[in-house]
Amino acid sequence: MMKSFDIDIGGITPFSTIDFPDKLAVVVYTQGCNFRCLYCHNYRLIEGKEARLSLASLESFLDSRKRILDGVVISGGEPTLHKGLPAFCQWIKKMGFEVKLDTNGTNPLMLQVLIKKKLIDFVAMDIKAPWDKYAKIIGRSFDTGIIKESLQIIKRSGLPCEFRTTVHSALLSKEDLTDIAHIVGYGYPLTFQICNPTPLFNHPNKYTSQELKEFAEELKRLSTSPLPEIRVR
Template sequence: MLIGGLQQMTLLDYPGQVAATIFTVGCNFRCHFCHNPALVLPEKFGEGLKTEKDVLDFLRARKKLLDGVCITGGEPTLQKDIVEVCESIKDLGYKIKLDTNGLRPHIIQKLMKKDLIDYIAMDIKAPWNKYEQVVGVKVDLDKLKQSVKIIRESGLPHEFRSTVLPGLHTAEDIIRMAKQVKGADAYYIQRFRSEPELVNQEFVSENKFLLKDLEAIRNEIKDWFKVCKVR
């Protein structure tokens, strides 16, 4: 597994758990607003990658302090040994949360069949008809729809979430994204935050939606989910 970083403790990444977060390197999307270019753009992949051994040794030593491990990216399902790494983490007694963009449903299914995932979060980047515009690459929408179905019907705790910004999404788009995953456990509308470095530098000075506008949208869709929040 190509590991670009390890956050040693987070209370935010894995709902209800004290967790560590593993950041995998490499992504099959190029979302303009992505604030992890070092994990996404091959020319920015840095030196000093961590090894699985480093990470597993760390997790072994922290067993009494942490409950779970969040595996994020980049896109973790691209890692050739994701199954083996998840097995090693589970063997240490941790719960696993997987963050995914949903483009590799067969890997998600494989991990679920082996009981290696305890919580799954999938990004919904755009209404289906605008997906390629937002993620910057050609997309097989059937694969994304398969992932939505697998996750929604998995019986596992799950969430879908959309990072939104006025330069790419309209209010109507947000409602359409929510409709694409209607009936899911949770849907989060995430307000875009800029960083000095994004995958597309032209988006560094993009505006954000006003919180009150996002709350108004949330009010329209909140009954479609058990949990629906702006964050």
């Protein structure tokens, strides 16, 4: 019989080669988010306005992809807001898929449960800004101590991971990017993702991928302390 979980799914990307490193994956988007990032591409999802996808539909899709896909990326919205996330991950893993979680880092307790119970195989966490600029980017005040806790939990977990920053010249300076690199620290991958315009945030972005790659190289060369491996996407 079909299980039921306390989770609200707003859609999927049926096939992705870029969202789960070295895996072919489906991306499942949960609805609802506790942030309101200025540049969010998923504003319909964060307000819970997408039509809900039933677990039965998802199950039949996953059944039909068992021989084709390696993994399921659970993204959002913010997946860790959903109490049913551990059971949902377990259900996906029982179907034979690896699980990657995308999170904004606001629920360290949920992260601990998922890691302790070995329910995720990879975790990607956003570092939105240097700590003192978080509120400006996420559109609300939030205790950044909670985000720091999630960062440390992921680092200590030994799980394959990635930290990510969405980069727009109107929001983050190169000094900010330098601060973020130091926040993430040596030994962990950090990806700068160029922010593309959205209907709600369509200011021109002066950063180019090439410029950020050169900046990352220069940062590595000039820094007196070891930095993360920085990628640009």
